[in-house]
Amino acid sequence: MNSTGRIEEKGEPDRAVVAPVVPTPGAAVRLRPIGLLRNKIQDGMWATRRLVNHRVTLHHGAAQLEAAGNLFNFELAAGAAGSYRGGNDESGTTAPFLDSDVYKWLDAVGWELAQSPDAELLAKADRAIELVSRAQRPDGYLDTFFQVLHPGKEFTDLAWGHEMYVAGHLVQAAIAWKRGLDDERLLRVAERFVDRIDAEAGPGKRELVCGHPEFEMSLVELFRVTGQARYLELARTLVERRGHGLLGEGRFGSRYWQDHEPARTATKPAGHAVRQMYLDCGVVDVATETGDRELLEAAVRRWEDLVSTRLYLTGSLGSHHRDEAIGDPFELPPDRAYAETCASIGSVMLAWRMLLATGESRFADLIERTAFNAVMSGLAFDGSHFFYSNPLMRRSCGAEVLEGAATTRRAAWFPVSCCPPNLMRFLACWPDMIGTVDDGGVQIHQFATGSVEAPVGDGLVGLSMETSYPWEGTVAITVEHSVAEPWTLSIRVPGWCSHMVATVGGAEPLVASGPGSLVLERTWRAGDRVLVNMEMAARTTLPDPRIDAVRGTIALERGPLVYAVEDADLPAGGSVEALEVAESPRMEVVAENAPGLGETRSLALDARLRRDDEPSGWPYRGSPAAAAPATTIEIRAVPYFAWGNRAGLGMRVWLPTTKTPDDGC
Ligand SMILES: [Zn+2]
Numbered sequence: 163m164n165s166t167g168r169i170e171e172k173g174e175p176d177r178a179v180v181a182p183v184v185p186t187p188g189a190a191v192r193l194r195p196i197g198l199l200r201n202k203i204q205d206g207m208w209a210t211r212r213l214v215n216h217r218v219t220l221h222h223g224a225a226q227l228e229a230a231g232n233l234f235n236f237e238l239a240a241g242a243a244g245s246y247r248g249g250n251d252e253s254g255t256t257a258p259f260l261d262s263d264v265y266k267w268l269d270a271v272g273w274e275l276a277q278s279p280d281a282e283l284l285a286k287a288d289r290a291i292e293l294v295s296r297a298q299r300p301d302g303y304l305d306t307f308f309q310v311l312h313p314g315k316e317f318t319d320l321a322w323g324h325e326m327y328v329a330g331h332l333v334q335a336a337i338a339w340k341r342g343l344d345d346e347r348l349l350r351v352a353e354r355f356v357d358r359i360d361a362e363a364g365p366g367k368r369e370l371v372c373g374h375p376e377f378e379m380s381l382v383e384l385f386r387v388t389g390q391a392r393y394l395e396l397a398r399t400l401v402e403r404r405g406h407g408l409l410g411e412g413r414f415g416s417r418y419w420q421d422h423e424p425a426r427t428a429t430k431p432a433g434h435a436v437r438q439m440y441l442d443c444g445v446v447d448v449a450t451e452t453g454d455r456e457l458l459e460a461a462v463r464r465w466e467d468l469v470s471t472r473l474y475l476t477g478s479l480g481s482h483h484r485d486e487a488i489g490d491p492f493e494l495p496p497d498r499a500y501a502e503t504c505a506s507i508g509s510v511m512l513a514w515r516m517l518l519a520t521g522e523s524r525f526a527d528l529i530e531r532t533a534f535n536a537v538m539s540g541l542a543f544d545g546s547h548f549f550y551s552n553p554l555m556r557r558s559c560g561a562e563v564l565e566g567a568a569t570t571r572r573a574a575w576f577p578v579s580c581c582p583p584n585l586m587r588f589l590a591c592w593p594d595m596i597g598t599v600d601d602g603g604v605q606i607h608q609f610a611t612g613s614v615e616a617p618v619g620d621g622l623v624g625l626s627m628e629t630s631y632p633w634e635g636t637v638a639i640t641v642e643h644s645v646a647e648p649w650t651l652s653i654r655v656p657g658w659c660s661h662m663v664a665t666v667g668g669a670e671p672l673v674a675s676g677p678g679s680l681v682l683e684r685t686w687r688a689g690d691r692v693l694v695n696m697e698m699a700a701r702t703t704l705p706d707p708r709i710d711a712v713r714g715t716i717a718l719e720r721g722p723l724v725y726a727v728e729d730a731d732l733p734a735g736g737s738v739e740a741l742e743v744a745e746s747p748r749m750e751v752v753a754e755n756a757p758g759l760g761e762t763r764s765l766a767l768d769a770r771l772r773r774d775d776e777p778s779g780w781p782y783r784g785s786p787a788a789a790a791p792a793t794t795i796e797i798r799a800v801p802y803f804a805w806g807n808r809a810g811l812g813m814r815v816w817l818p819t820t821k822t823p824d825d826g827c
Contacts, residue, residue, distance in 0.1 A: 178197075178341065179194075179195055179196060179197040179200075179341075180197040180198045180199045180273075180276050180341050180342050181195045181196075181197035181198055181341070181591070181594045182273070182334065182337065182338070182383070182591055182594070183195060183383065183447070183514065183515060183518065184197070184341070184383075184386055185386065185450055185451065185518065186385075186386055186451060188451075189450045189451050190449075190450050190451075190453045190455075190458075190519070191450050191518045191519050192518070192519065192520055192521030192600060193517065193518045193521050193598040193599070193600050193605060194518070194598060194599050194600065195518065195594055195598055196597060196598060196599055196614070196615070196616050196617070197594055198273060198276060198277055198342070198590075198591065198593050198594050199276065199277065200597075200614065200615040200616060201593040201594055201595075201596040201597050201612070201613075201614055202593060202612040202613045202614075203592070203593050203596070203610045203611070203612040204611055204612040204613070205610075205611040205612070206610055206611045206629070206630060206631070206761075207610075207631075207632065207633075207759070207760070207761070208592060208593075208610050209610070209611070209612075210759065210760055211538065211541070211589060212589050212590075212592065212593075214543070214544075214545035214758075215270075215274070215541075215545065215585075215586055215589040215590065216274055216278060216280070216283075217545070218544070218545030218546055219541070219545040219546065219582075219585070219586050219589070220267070220270060220271055220274060220283060220586055221282075221283070221286070222545065222546040222574075223267045223270070223582060223583055223586055224267065224283075224286045224290075226574070226575040226579070226582070227263060227264055227267060227290075229575075230247070230248040230260075230575060230579070231246075231247025231248035231260075232247075232248055232260045232261070232263050232264050233264060233289075233290060233293055234247055235247060235248070235260060235261070235306040235307075235310060236261070236264070236290075236293035236294055236296070236297040236306055237293060237296075237297075238306065238309075238310045239297035239304075239306040239309040239310055240293070240296040240297045246306070246307075246310045246311050248260055248577075256307070256311065257577070257578050258305075258307040258308075258322065258323050258324045258328075259307075259324040259327055259328055259374075259578075259580075260306070260307065261304075261305060261306050261307070261328045261331075261332070262324070262327065262328045262331040262332075262580070263579050263580065263582075263583050264290055264294065265294075265328070265331035265332045265334070265335040266331050266334075266335070266580075266583035266584055266586070266587055267290070267583040267586060268287060268290055268291065268294075268335040268338070268339070268348065269331065269334050269335040269338045269583075269587045270338075270583060270586035270587035270589075270590045271283055271284075271286075271287045271338075271586075271590075272287075272335060272338030272339040272342045272343060272345075273338045273342050273587065273590040273591050274586075274590040275287070275342065275343060276338075276341075276342025276343055277342075277590075277593075291339075291347050291348055294332075294348070294351060295347060295348075295351050297309070298351055298354065298355065301358060302354035302355050302357055302358035303316060303355065303358050304329075304332070304351065304354075304355045305325050305328055305329075307323075307324075307328075308323070308325065317362050317363070317368075317370060320370050320371060320372055320373060320409065321373040321409045321410060321412055321419070322373055322412075323372075323373070324372065324373065324374050325359070325372065326359060326363075326372035326374075326376070326377035326400075327372055327373075327374040327375075327376045327377060329352070329355050329356060329359060329377055329380070330376035330377035330378075330379070330380035330381075331376065331380070332348070332351065332352045332355060332380075333352045333356060333377075333380035333381065333383065333384050334380050334383065335348055335352075336348035336349040336351065336352035336353075336384075337349070337380075337383050337384065337387055338587075340387055341387065349387070349388075352384070353384070353388070356381070356384060356393065356396075359377075359396075360392060360393075360396050363396075363400075364392070364395075364396050364399065365395055365396065365399045369403060369408055370403075370408075371400060371403050371404050371408050371409055371421065372400075373409055373412070373419045374419065374434075374436075374437055374440070375404070375419075375420065375437050375440045375441035375444060376440045376444075377397075377400065377444075378397045378400050378401055378440075378441065378443075378444025378445070378447070378448065379397075379440065379443040379444040379447050379511075381393045381394065381396050381397035381400070381444075382394060382397045382444065382447035382448055382451055383447070385397070385451065386451075394448070394451055394452070397444060397447070397448050398448050398452060400444075401425055401441075401444055401445055401448050401457075402424065402425075402426070404419075404420060404421055404424065404425060404441070405420065405421055405422065405423050405424030405425060405426075405427075405428065406421070406424065407421055407422070408421060409421040413485075414433070414434075414484075414485040414487070415433075417432040417433040417487075418433040418434050418437070418485055418487065419433060419434065419437055420432060420433050420434075420437055420438055420441050425441065425442070425445045425457065425460060425461070426456060426457055426460050427460065428460065428464060429460070429463050429464065429467065430464060430467045431464045431465075431467060431468045431472065431488050432487075432488065433485070433487055433488065434485060434486050434487055434488075435479050435480035435486060435487060435488045435500075435502060435505035435508070436480075436486070436502060436504045436505045436508050436580075438464075438488060439479075439505055439508025439509050439511065439512050440508050440511075442461045442464060442465070442512050443508070443511050443512050443515055445457055445458075445460070445461045446458060446461050446512065446515040446516060446519055447515060449461065449519070450515070450518070450519050458519055461512075461516070462516060462520070465512065465513075465516060467491075468488070468509075469528065471491035471492055472488050472489060472490075472491060472492075472493075472494070473494075474494055474496075474499055474501055474536070474554055475535075475554065475703065475705075475717055475719075475724050475815060475816075476501070476506075476531070476532070476535035476536040476539070476552070476554065476724050476802055476815070477506060477509065477528060477531040477532030477533075477535055477536040477537075478499065478501035478502075478505065478506045478509075478532070478535075478536035478552050479501065479505050479506070479509060480499070480500040480501055480502055480505050481493050481494055481495060481498065481499055481500060481501075482500060483498070483500050483551075483567075483568060486500055486502060486505075491708070492706060492708035492709045492710070494709050494711060494712070495711040496553060496554035496555040496711060496712055496814065496815060496816050497553055497554070497555040497556070497557060497711075498553070499551070499552065499553040499554050499555075500551050500553075500567075500568075501536065501551060501552040501553060501554075502550060502551060502552070502567070502581065503536075503537065503539075503540035503548070503549060503550060503551075503552060503581035503584065503585060504580050504581050504584050506532050506536035506537045506540070506552070507537055507584045507585070507588050509528070509532050509536075510528075510529050510532050510533055510537065510588070510595075513525040513526075513528045513529045513532070514529060514594075514595060517529070517598075517607070518598070521600070521605075523607075523654050523655070523657075523676075523677050523678055523679050524657065524677055526595075526607040526608070526654050527654070527656060527657040527658075527676075527677055529595060529607070529608070530607075530608060530656065530722045531722055531724075533588075533592070533595075534632060534722045534723055534801075534803060535722075535723065535724045535801075535802050535803055536552055537585070537588060538803035539552045539802055539803040539805065539806075540552060540581055540585050541572075541585050541589075542572045542758075542806070542807055543756070543757070543758025543759050543804075543807050544758060546574060547571075547572035547573060547574055548572050548573060548574075548575075548576070548581055548582045548585065549569070549572050549573075549581070549806070550567040550568070550569065550573075550576055550580075550581045551567050551568045551569070553568075554726075554802075554814070554815040554816065555738075555813065555814040555815065555816065556570055556811055556812055556813045556814075557737075557739060557811070557812060558729050558737035558738055558739055558810070558811055558812030559737065559739070559812075560811065562811065570811060571806060572806060593610075593612070595607060595608055596608045596610060596612070596614060596627075597614040597616060597625075598616075599616045599617060599618065602649060602650045602683075603618055603623075603649035603650035603651055603652065603683070604616045604618065604623060604625065604649070604650075604651055604652070605652040605653075605654070605679070606625075606627070606639065606651070606652065606653045606654060607654050608654075609627065609629050609631040609632075609637050610627065610629065610631065611627060611628050611629055611630075612626075612627055613625065613626045613627065613642070614627065618645050618649045619645045619647050619649070620645070621644075621645035621646075622643070622645075623641065623643065623644045623645055623649065623686070624641070624642035624643045624644075625639055625640065625641060625642060625651075626639070626640045626642050627639050627640075628640075630761065631721070632721045632722050632723055633721075633753075633761055633762065633763050634698060635659070635694075635695060635696030635697060635698035635721060636693070636694065636695050636696075637653075637693075637694040637695075637696075638691060638692070638693055638694075639651070639653070639691070639692040639694065640689070640690070640691045640692075641686045641687065641688055641689065641690040641691070642688060643688050644685075644686040644687055644688060644690075646685075647685070648683060648684055648685045648686075649683070649686065650681050650682065650683040651681075651682045651683075651686070651692065652679040652680065652681045652682075653679060653680045653682070653692070653694060654678075654679055655674045655675065655676040655677060655678050655679060655680055656676050656677065656696065656721075656722060657676045657677035658676065658701075658719065658721065658722060659675065659676040659696045659697065660675050660676070660697065661673070661675055661696075661697040662674045662675065662676070662680065662694065662695070662696045662697070663694070663695045664680050664682070664692055664693065664694045664695075665692070665693045666682060666684075666690065666691070666692050666693075667690065667691065680694075696721070698720060698721045699720070700718060700719070700720045700725075700749040700750075700751055700765050701718075701719050701720065702716045702717070702718060702719075702745075702746060702747070703716060703717045703718070703719050704716055705717075705816065712816040714818055714819060715816035715817055715818050715819060716743065716745065716816070716817055716819055717815050717816050717817070718749065718765055718767075718799050718817070720751065720763065720765065723801045723802070723803075724801070724802040724815060725764075725765055725799035725800065725801060725802060725815070726799060726800060726801075726802040726805045726813050726814060726815045727741060727769075727797055727798070727799050727800075727813070727814055727817065728800060728805055728806075728808065728810055728812065728813045729810035729811060729812035729813070730808040730809055730810040731797060731798040731799075731800070732771065732795075732797065732812075733771070733795060736771050736795075737812050738812040738813060738814045739774075739812065739814075740771050740772040740773070740774055740792075741769050741770070741771060741772075741797065741814070741817060741818070742769060742770040742772065742792070742817070742818050742819065742820035743767060743768070743769045743770070743797075743817045743818075743819060743820065744768070744819065744820060745819045747767040747768060747769075748767065748768070749765045749766065749767045750765070750766040750767070751763050751764075751765060752764045752765070752766050752798070756800075756804060756807075758807065759804060759807075762800070762801065762804065763801075764798045764799060764800050764801075765798065765799040766796055766797070766798055767796070767797060767799070768794055768795070768796055768797075769794070769795060769796075769797045769817075770792040770793070770794055770795075770820055771792055771793050771794075771795050772790040772791070772792045773790060773791045773792065773793070774790050775790070802815060
């Protein structure tokens with residue numbers, strides 16, 4: 163930021179692709195990223211949230227990493243006096259992965275600075291990079307937990323020690339700084355640590371597997387950045403080595419760390435949600451760089467099982483608190499949802515890789531659903547409070563939980579703070595997912611006001627996009643400059659969209675319904691304009707009857723957004739637990755402005771608010787109870803991601819339906 167408070171934009175885009183995932187020219191992918199400097203978001207909801215990330219969240223992260231001791235631990239590893247700090251969980255055990263929060267923050271800052279230079283942020287990052295560099299041992303080893311607390315025990319507790327996981331985040335941060343800023347300081351550090359790990363656990367060495375996947379995808383990216391095939395070979399080795407029980411049963415069984423079955427053959431997602439997502443990111447990366455179709459298809463099979471049986475409506479995953487696991491098919495309780503922010507971000511990272519590999523719009527659909535709902539609920543409008551767990555219901559009468567992962571209000575930080583810096587890097591990288599290229603032209607996957615510049619043939623084509631998405635379904639795409647030869651413009655038809663009309667100039671309108679893509683091929687000239695209109699009516703959604711926990715309820719959706727009702731919008735004393743709505747309620751879309759968010763849309767509908775009596779001693783009976791007295795009121799539903807930014811505890815996505823619709827609702 164300069165002294166006027168305005169974020170400076172970087173001038174001329176670099177020719178190289180500045181993005182977290184950049185497959186090599188020989189990789190087996192259908193689509194190629196164009197990166198953060200050629201996909202720009204300039205206005206609208208994402209612009210607002212990204213600006214808050216830049217101005218508030220990243221600085222908040224620096225302060226929290228300082229206060230919690232994560233940064234100080236690097237000073238200790240470099241020889242300073244003092245005690246290891248931070249990250250005690252409920253049992254008082256010091257987490258072994260605290261370094262990764264610093265790396266994830268640096269990862270976010272690297273991508274952000276590549277797009278918007280900021281001297282103050284750069285100075286904070288410079289200090290962190292200096293600390294990290296000084297902490298590295300002469301032999302390349304770098305993990306403050308083992309250096310300070312357990313010297314001599316390196317690589318002795320692969321199941322829980324997280325050394326490769328931590329290294330993976332270091333590598334990803336290094337890639338952000340190299341690709342985004344052509345700064346190799348972290349890359350030199352990362353390569354030395356990876357070489358140390360390779361010497362210990364590489365092909366033909368000790369058969370070690372990390373209890374938390376993450377390293378694999380970072381190694382493939384390190385191969386892509388450096389051209390060093392040994393990094394790809396190490397990634398491939400680690401993917402193949404997992405699934406043979408090398409990690410043992412641990413506290414939660416070998417499925418917890420996806421060590422029960424090889425990634426090549428496992429057909430279902432299993433165990434810890436973030437671990438499964440990160441593992442499959444690495445699996446897809448290895449598969450695309452080695453041309454291993456069988457490996458890719460195995461990951462896609464697991465993804466299909468996940469999407470068809472184990473995802474919450476918001477796109478989030480993980481219904482077990484105890485082991486943060488994905489859970490069984492249709493085991494999706496709304497109030498007990500764990501739905502970790504990191505798992506949703508991991509799911510977006512995975513779907514992005516699958517989109518690049520296959521070109522199939524269903525992956526962009528899930529990216530959209532997850533990003534708008536599950537991921538964005540993790541961050542308060544103020545930019546400095548976070549949800550770790552993102553349930554689909556909070557009881558009004560429930561106890562407030564202010565510590566640990568399942569806080570009922572967003573917290574400024576957590577003892578294990580994986581989610582906040584993950585949100586920071588997610589927002590920094592989000593523009594990457596707008597558009598891609600293939601040999602035939604440009605694909606628009608996500609809608610936001612901004613611009614896309616893409617290499618087509620021997621030249622560059624430039625598009626501008628104007629929209630108030632997700633609030634309205636109109637998108638105007640204008641060709642700003644083009645190349646002489648014809649090329650295709652593909653526009654995703656979202657899975658939620660049953661009627662999309664596209665008009666190019668005075669031509670006959672094209673009509674499409676999701677899911678898929680609308681493909682327009684022609685010789686494009688500067689000034690050509692495509693007007694897209696997606697019908698965006700409010701709609702009701704029913705759960706599969708096998709999701710027992712929400713049987714007899716409906717959810718409200720509009721466009722890509724899932725809606726929720728909060729206590730804050732009910733009359734004083736009302737609670738979301740006492741609400742009932744008609745099976746097909748009439749809904750009115752209301753344009754509003756929300757503090758901290760700006761333009762938004764809420765849904766107005768009628769509901770019955772029961773006046774439940776006090777508990778009668780036993781909450782079960784042999785026959786249906788007489789209907790409790792109720793009043794009909796108008797309620798508001800707000801976008802799910804916006805919940806918890808006001809007073810009041812209660813919130814629910816799934817609304818019970820009343821069987822007596824003749825009372826007017
Ligand atoms: Zn997390």
